Amino acid sequence: MRAAISHKFAREYGMGTQQWGENIFHPGTFTGNPSLSVTVSHYMISLRRRKARAGQPVTSAKSMDEDTMRKLWEFNMFYTDNRTEAVQPISRKEKAETPTLWAGVNVRIMLQVLYITAMLCLLRSDEVLRIRWSHVVFEPFNGSFRIKITLPFRKTHQTGGIAPFYLYPNYTKPWMCPARAWSHWWTYMQVNGGFAGFVFRRRVGYDRLSEHSEDALSPEAVMESFRLNLLDILINPKPYGTHSFRRGGAQYLANTLRWPLTSICAWGGWTERYDNPGTIFKYLVSWTDTPTVAREDFFNPMRRGVDPCHMCGRMCHCA
Structure with a gap:
């Protein structure tokens, strides 16, 4: 909702993307985008904390598999x-x-x-x-x-x-x-x-x-x-x-094709400097996704193998 309001002020009302604040040359007047004010930013941060404290998880769309x-x-x-x-x-x-x-x-x-x-x-x-x-x-x-x-x-x-x-x-x-x-x-x-x-x-x-x-x-x-x-x-x-x-594609590249995270970021265009690991991590993990491994099977030596690789023929989970 905040993003939509920010876009409305920026594009349709021509207020740009600068932070909302008082004009130092004309006291009593304000410039910038009202949705990007310090007050609104503090409110959004406190809202997120209150929701987390109340036990409301951040819900993402379930990934396609x-x-x-x-x-x-x-x-x-x-x-x-x-x-x-x-x-x-x-x-x-x-x-x-x-x-x-x-x-x-x-x-x-x-x-x-x-x-x-x-x-x-x-x-x-x-x-x-x-x-x-x-x-x-x-x-x-x-x-x-x-x-x-x-x-x-x-x-x-x-x-x-x-x-x-x-x-x-x-x-x-x-x-x-x-x-x-x-x-x-x-x-x-x-x-x-x-x-x-x-x-x-x-x-x-x-x-x-x-x-x-x-x-x-x-x-x-x-x-x-x-x-x-x-x-x-x-x-x-x-x-x-x-x-x-988009989320399912990231998980398919990481879990099925076993691409390294740097390759996934480069392919998806997420970042050039890899300085924000949370960007890719939120696509790979979410409580809405179906677990791929049962808890008791992580170290299970009798765990069923995966489909054989058409290149090397291996069926182990470390392939």
């Missing part, structure tokens, strides 16, 4: 491989009787691209929704292709200088394969939308997308579709949010 991504992919690809549903508009009665009829093939393909791009590139919802076709390049790679995504704007790089993201095929885990997801979406857009404007278009009805290239999908529409998609696979959507993919 690989197993949930696999279930979403399997359910949505079922629609892709079984194009037998009617193309005419779906009635309210049909929707009530069959909850999965909230979206069809094309919407689900678009969502899969959005899910995996946001997760692997550690993007915020507004960043992934602002991707345009001019930001995406398909480059030849080892008999297939890789995807190069260059964003012109990010929260942490508002003046440019953003390093591109390179995404490669993942043949062992199709549910985590950006090349497969993007190729499906590229095929649809080649026939129906063309490669201009935004990659993710606004929904129109059951399974159509806007024909206007500048008609972008909204964060609210993404959240509604994401929650309905989770209900498809019998998962409670309440703990999840659009930030779930």
Whole structure:
């Protein structure tokens, strides 16, 4: 709420981002952003302390994990491989009787691209929704292709200088394969939308997308579709949010791909000096996430092994 008010004063009222205070040249008048005053800052700090003292934990969106991504992919690809549903508009009665009829093939393909791009590139919802076709390049790679995504704007790089993201095929885990997801979406857009404007278009009805290239999908529409998609696979959507993919991506890189923290920070663009460890730590640990190891299994010598690595074949937890 404070961030929204600060933005309102800064952008729409033109008060900037300087601290609110009395003008030394004109006593009795004030300059700066009222939301950034010392009084408000002290109040926010005391509020956080009072909430912590009362036992209210800081709640983050539950992170997306690989197993949930696999279930979403399997359910949505079922629609892709079984194009037998009617193309005419779906009635309210049909929707009530069959909850999965909230979206069809094309919407689900678009969502899969959005899910995996946001997760692997550690993007915020507004960043992934602002991707345009001019930001995406398909480059030849080892008999297939890789995807190069260059964003012109990010929260942490508002003046440019953003390093591109390179995404490669993942043949062992199709549910985590950006090349497969993007190729499906590229095929649809080649026939129906063309490669201009935004990659993710606004929904129109059951399974159509806007024909206007500048008609972008909204964060609210993404959240509604994401929650309905989770209900498809019998998962409670309440703990999840659009930030779930950014948090889940950080945990996937750290716990599954075993990237060092410096590589995760460099890839996600969190910091260049690594002087704020709390920034990355809050993405890796939260009480809302499902524990990956039971307490009694940390030193259990009979603990079940992990899936074998497709490179070295090892199944131990230290691989």
